[in-house]
Amino acid sequence: MSDLFLRLLRNELTIMLSNRAVIFWSLVFPVFLLTVMLFAFGSKGGLGNVPIEIVDHDHSPASARYIDTVPLVFSSGDVTITERRLSDDQAKAPTAASNVRVEVPKGFGQAAPDQPARVVVSYSFGAPIAVRTVAHAIGNFSMVFDTTRTRPNRVVDVAYTNAGGKNVEISYAQYILTGVLVMVMMSTGIMTTSVALAALRETQTIKVYACMPLPRTVFLASFLAARAIIAIASAVALLLAGHFLYGVPFKATPAGISEAALLIVLGTTMFLALGLALGARTSSIGGATMIGNLVYFPLMFLGDLTIPLKDFPTLAGKALSILPVHGVVSALRECLFTGSPPEADLMKIIVIFGWTALFFAVSIRLFRWSQPAS
Missing domain, CATH: 3.40.1710 (abc type-2 transporter like fold)
Incomplete structure (x- = not known):
């Protein structure tokens, strides 16, 4: 079974890495977006008044x-x-x-x-x-x-x-770097996963897998693992670019770096599970793209990635803080830039686990090999 999983994983990675669009959107575009944001607003700019x-x-x-x-x-x-x-x-x-x-x-x-x-x-x-x-x-x-x-x-x-004490705030460059980082994880997890599943159904390719003596869990595990590798590699590349190209400072302790690595893996897994749930029964690329955009863009603008929640009215900010994306990005900022101990983010990590379990449960419940009957 492990040999079958590795073969499927290698096949998925080969397909993805041979696609120039995947390389561009996963590795090139995030650095380009970070560059535009920092040049537009300044690498050390403040936020709000x-x-x-x-x-x-x-x-x-x-x-x-x-x-x-x-x-x-x-x-x-x-x-x-x-x-x-x-x-x-x-x-x-x-x-x-x-x-x-x-x-x-x-x-x-x-x-x-x-x-x-x-x-x-x-x-x-x-x-x-x-x-x-x-x-x-x-x-x-x-x-x-x-x-x-x-x-x-x-x-x-x-x-x-x-007057700051231990309540140290982060710079604009640190804020936008982590925002773009989570956007990369979301893009791979939500958009790539749901659209790829829809493409398999639309082209009838998924029937080939359905006819094989292939457990559904092995297929989905290899399908998601390939995308997780791409997303994590993109995240690491973006962090390195932010630090070495734009001088974004990190204040993470060794424990904070370990926590950041864990959060990147957990966050990527959560978004992959969400993308899998969105594409579990979607039968067309157009439909998957529309559904993915309806989820992706609200999370991008309302999840504290590009617009600080503190700029929203108090009640709206508290309501938006329960979104799954907020727990990931806020915990990353704390462990990478404020030097806070890992135990300070324990509750956020538990919440991320909860969202991930929910998305996977929905995915397994909804997933079908064949196209839904019209």
Whole structure:
């Protein structure tokens, strides 16, 4: 039985690797897409706007003028900000890692060259570049701000504090690299699998397999294993291209790298099972392509691959986080770029196992050798 499986696997790989379209969509296009996204938005670009929290401990005309002037620093529109003014009591709560907090000290209005006021700018030192850019732009503005309008000397100092702690956010390049990585897994798992099965039925080739003394499980295992090898090879190639061609940094520990490898295998298997379920009874290439697109594109845009879920309304973001694709991509980002321990993603891995089991159960239940009777 193992010899039969290996023969079928070799046959499937030979067919796939001899197809230029498979090579292009699996190996060339993902790197091309990553290149376009990074050139379009910058390899270190930020995501969304940057919330600014402003705390006025002085409540003087000078501090009010300073606070009113801060938004003008970003009037060019290169970075968008959302300003929020906090009371002294609200300022006791720690700032979020994605925010920039500016604290104007008491005595700001009476600052002098021999007694400069110290503005505190708090942000996560590991935040995306948009957050860091906003923080340092405010710092630079603060140091040239004239509290007396006479500009005799610099009367404001700036202290930068790290508000991020362990909650380190990832850069745009890291975000889009993992997004494209999961898109590669989805493309091979959902589109290639369902369309290939439909092609076997449409060309009647599947009848040849049906006439052989071939268990259905052996056929499906070899069919899926060949595509898993292609998908995993594509994923590894994309990660290497992202790191060595575009300098995308990894912060993974050895345990994190092992977890990433496991997630790539599990994610690929889950999408293969989904593709198998979609193509279990589809009888035409056109039908399989339509069904695959109806699943693929919503997952691509709503699964946190290209559009951050934090940009959606809160309830919508929570609802979309249950999609199977979100667990894979979020766990990959955590283990590759934040250095989080593997046990932190244990629940996500269990959920991926659950989705995979469900898709395989549906596939086995629906799969038929012959074309459904009309």
